[in-house]
Amino acid sequence: MRAIPTLKISISGVRGVVGESLTPTLLVRFAQAFGTYVGPGQIVIGRDPRPSGEMVRQSVVAGLLSAGCRVVDLGVCPVPTVQLLVRERRARGGIAITASHNPAAWNALKFVNAAGLFLTGAQARQLLDIYHQGEYAKVSGAEMRAVEAATGALDLHIKAILDVLGPLPPSARKLRVAIDSGNGAGSIIAPRLLAALGAEVWPVNVVPDGSFPRGAEPVPENLGALCALVREHKADVGFAQDMDADRLAVVSERGAAIGEEYTLVLATRYVLGREPGPVVANLATTHALDALARSYNCPIYRSKIGEANVAEEMQRRAAVIGGEGNGGVIYPRINFARDSLVGMALILHLLAASGRTVTELLAELPPRYMLKEKLACRSDRIGKVLNTIRREYAQWPMDLRDGIKVTLPDGWLLVRGSNTEPIIRLVAEAETTEKAARIIAEATNHTRACLDA
Amino acid sequence: MNSIKIGISGVRGVVGETFTPELVVGFAQAFGTYLDAGRVLICRDTRSSGPMVHAAVVAGLLAAGCEVVDLGICPTPSLQLAVRWLAAEGGISITAGHNPEPWNALKFVRADGLYLNATQADELLDIFHQAEFAKATWARIKTEVAQADAIAHHLDTLVRAFDAPAVRARRPRVAVDCCNSSCALLAPRWLAELGCEVLAVNDDPTAGFPHAPEPRRETMAQLRALVRAGHADIGFAHDADGERLGLVTETGEILPAEATLALAAEITLRRTSGTVVTNVSTSGAIDVIAARHGASVVRTPVGQAFISEAMIETRAVVGGEGSGGVIVPRVQLTHDSAATVGLLLEHLAQTGARVSELAATLPRLVLLKRDVAVAPNRIYSVLQRLYDALAREQVAYDQTDGIKISWPDGWLHVRVSNTESLIRIISEAATETRARELLDWARDRLGKG
Numbered sequence: 001m002r003a004i005p006t007l008k009i010s011i012s013g014v015r016g017v018v019g020e021s022l023t024p025t026l027l028v029r030f031a032q033a034f035g036t037y038v039g040p041g042q043i044v045i046g047r048d049p050r051p052s053g054e055m056v057r058q059s060v061v062a063g064l065l066s067a068g069c070r071v072v073d074l075g076v077c078p079v080p081t082v083q084l085l086v087r088e089r090r091a092r093g094g095i096a097i098t099a100s101h102n103p104a105a106w107n108a109l110k111f112v113n114a115a116g117l118f119l120t121g122a123q124a125r126q127l128l129d130i131y132h133q134g135e136y137a138k139v140s141g142a143e144m145r146a147v148e149a150a151t152g153a154l155d156l157h158i159k160a161i162l163d164v165l166g167p168l169p170p171s172a173r174k175l176r177v178a179i180d181s182g183n184g185a186g187s188i189i190a191p192r193l194l195a196a197l198g199a200e201v202w203p204v205n206v207v208p209d210g211s212f213p214r215g216a217e218p219v220p221e222n223l224g225a226l227c228a229l230v231r232e233h234k235a236d237v238g239f240a241q242d243m244d245a246d247r248l249a250v251v252s253e254r255g256a257a258i259g260e261e262y263t264l265v266l267a268t269r270y271v272l273g274r275e276p277g278p279v280v281a282n283l284a285t286t287h288a289l290d291a292l293a294r295s296y297n298c299p300i301y302r303s304k305i306g307e308a309n310v311a312e313e314m315q316r317r318a319a320v321i322g323g324e325g326n327g328g329v330i331y332p333r334i335n336f337a338r339d340s341l342v343g344m345a346l347i348l349h350l351l352a353a354s355g356r357t358v359t360e361l362l363a364e365l366p367p368r369y370m371l372k373e374k375l376a377c378r379s380d381r382i383g384k385v386l387n388t389i390r391r392e393y394a395q396w397p398m399d400l401r402d403g404i405k406v407t408l409p410d411g412w413l414l415v416r417g418s419n420t421e422p423i424i425r426l427v428a429e430a431e432t433t434e435k436a437a438r439i440i441a442e443a444t445n446h447t448r449a450c451l452d453a
Numbered sequence: 454m455n456s457i458k459i460g461i462s463g464v465r466g467v468v469g470e471t472f473t474p475e476l477v478v479g480f481a482q483a484f485g486t487y488l489d490a491g492r493v494l495i496c497r498d499t500r501s502s503g504p505m506v507h508a509a510v511v512a513g514l515l516a517a518g519c520e521v522v523d524l525g526i527c528p529t530p531s532l533q534l535a536v537r538w539l540a541a542e543g544g545i546s547i548t549a550g551h552n553p554e555p556w557n558a559l560k561f562v563r564a565d566g567l568y569l570n571a572t573q574a575d576e577l578l579d580i581f582h583q584a585e586f587a588k589a590t591w592a593r594i595k596t597e598v599a600q601a602d603a604i605a606h607h608l609d610t611l612v613r614a615f616d617a618p619a620v621r622a623r624r625p626r627v628a629v630d631c632c633n634s635s636c637a638l639l640a641p642r643w644l645a646e647l648g649c650e651v652l653a654v655n656d657d658p659t660a661g662f663p664h665a666p667e668p669r670r671e672t673m674a675q676l677r678a679l680v681r682a683g684h685a686d687i688g689f690a691h692d693a694d695g696e697r698l699g700l701v702t703e704t705g706e707i708l709p710a711e712a713t714l715a716l717a718a719e720i721t722l723r724r725t726s727g728t729v730v731t732n733v734s735t736s737g738a739i740d741v742i743a744a745r746h747g748a749s750v751v752r753t754p755v756g757q758a759f760i761s762e763a764m765i766e767t768r769a770v771v772g773g774e775g776s777g778g779v780i781v782p783r784v785q786l787t788h789d790s791a792a793t794v795g796l797l798l799e800h801l802a803q804t805g806a807r808v809s810e811l812a813a814t815l816p817r818l819v820l821l822k823r824d825v826a827v828a829p830n831r832i833y834s835v836l837q838r839l840y841d842a843l844a845r846e847q848v849a850y851d852q853t854d855g856i857k858i859s860w861p862d863g864w865l866h867v868r869v870s871n872t873e874s875l876i877r878i879i880s881e882a883a884t885e886t887r888a889r890e891l892l893d894w895a896r897d898r899l900g901k902g
Contacts, residue, residue, distance in 0.1 A: 019593075023586075024478045024482065024516040025478050051591050054595070055516050056512075058515065062508035065474075140468055141502030141505075144504065
């Protein structure tokens, strides 16, 4: 079998393995292409703290300066901070340097448009055309500007959250919060935000050295240390961020990781309680959210997977909140971006306002069990797999906007190729674990059979 | 006209045209690959494309697994001296030296602080063209860029190398033009260390070049005015990266660029005997001076690396080029305008002589230069016309570098520039009339471009 390539150029940006495919030449060219695309103006850049970040940053700076852009460098910061600053400074765009949940060997560029959103599919394709055409804007030395090192971006982010939500209401007891930033970009801002909200904070993994002390994704199996910390200090809640601090996972007061799917559910509960309105989530997000929206008589709309798609649908539907089941919460009143810091603030306000525990709040929702599976799959095989699934499940209703989502009598199934890695993802949700396991096992068998054929 | 030059002097080009970040990244990766990772020093001059080129160099070096030590804005000789001090494998100076502001360049320095020689430059080019660079994985890539103060170290070295107390005792009044470049951070401090009264002009590294960054008559009028108005004992003009030095006497005379090496040779040979090394394009005054002191002259092709290496071979006591670059071996074996300043001020202080008196002892020869712009695709055929003429007329010539023809009363040198798409013609004779005749003689045989 042909080796699976480590470079992934897609509408999600360009990502690859440092030391293999993600070379400084490639990065410089993409930065030149982006500078050519958005034109000579301010570009905000920021990076997560992974080891290759400095090499990538320098490549990006060189490419942007060459294209005549004015570079505003936020240094190490969360991705949502880059998006917020693009809007605050009325910049032409931004580049976030992060491979988010990918392992340490990876890095990536994510391109932000003037609205602070990731490039839409159409914009991303235009950028790729410029990149491939290879004719980039070039300015003479006399037109080049020095890089502006922007200080105070983190303060501005915290202020933006407090301005909208305010500090936690004064109560008899301060909320006790454990935080695990995974030594990522959240390390330098999450403890400060929590303190500014008025919580008591116990941190773990808040050294921003990009050292991956745990698995990069804030999934339950990586959160042992946080769960122990919650139990040890009898915390009301535990929060875990990914490397670039866009995704958030929650640990209950009992020290149980409740799964990323419920981050958006909890945040939505607080928002709909105060300002009912449309909700948007991607196709793979738990249907517990539909039940919650129904209880508030609010419509829910589904979008393709990917932050840009969710954001686009949110704009179309004038959604009050939206996001993804991987722990990405988008609350447009503060930041039109998946923002773990906003998610934390919403959930803490929910706990304070309701006076209930995380466990109690979850118990109010109908039970849903989700299982996920991923299989290595060359991109040229994905279509074949999807055709097989389509044939096997032909009798059930299907949504074909992003892979295949099948609505089954006792749950649902989603099969799609990843935008970021050479794998195929399978997701199933049902009212019991057994049912979900049955759905995913059957779909996995179909997929394997197709790949082996 | 092509605006890229890749050769023994490094890689240089016009930013916004050929000198792209991709090209720079590629050369930085190639150099990192050539050095097999390790520690690499980098510095830049003050041209406004510096930050872009700097970022591209850092990216390329980090990607190749190098440990980058950034010296910031700093003269090239300060970097060259720091390579050994910091036990680095090499360095990259981001400067187009005397080229105008739109240009920038990378100059590659090896572990002994000297420029890559012709063979090494060829090896680097082969790696660049092959484009299979060393790539550090995430576990090995360096996460940060370190910083160091090479200028402080350069100053320490200079103070120890020269008789500073003798200069301090005289308290000379010195005018200096730093071209608003990296020498602004070195030259005034060095003069202050020597106890000089300093009259500095164009000493703001943020202000942009006030004139072409090359010490010649047209760029030194401001310095001459300062020398006259301030009654200075001497005036020094630095280029953009601290290699070349131009001189103004206390009488307000701008000395030709050729005089800097000639004075350095005169001073050095009065004190020590030994060989002088210079290139084939440099004034015959050097031969006259050497003959006076019973010394010999070794001529090399044009390019600093050739002079440095010949100085090592011959254990020469002084060397340099007619462009104003002088090598003072007690500091280092590369052009260093601050060391040249030290040599001159030390001598004037110790002997009590005036610089105009010293200049008066130099042989009076007239050296003329004419640059003929030739499209890169025409250079070969234009030169061939000259070779054909020389064969037809049975004129003997030296081919150390280009074509050098000597007559009893003068000489003529024709060569292709290392740094621009030009054919340079240089002639020298006792009178301007004769020197001009020689230029015309060459031009007639080259024909129209």
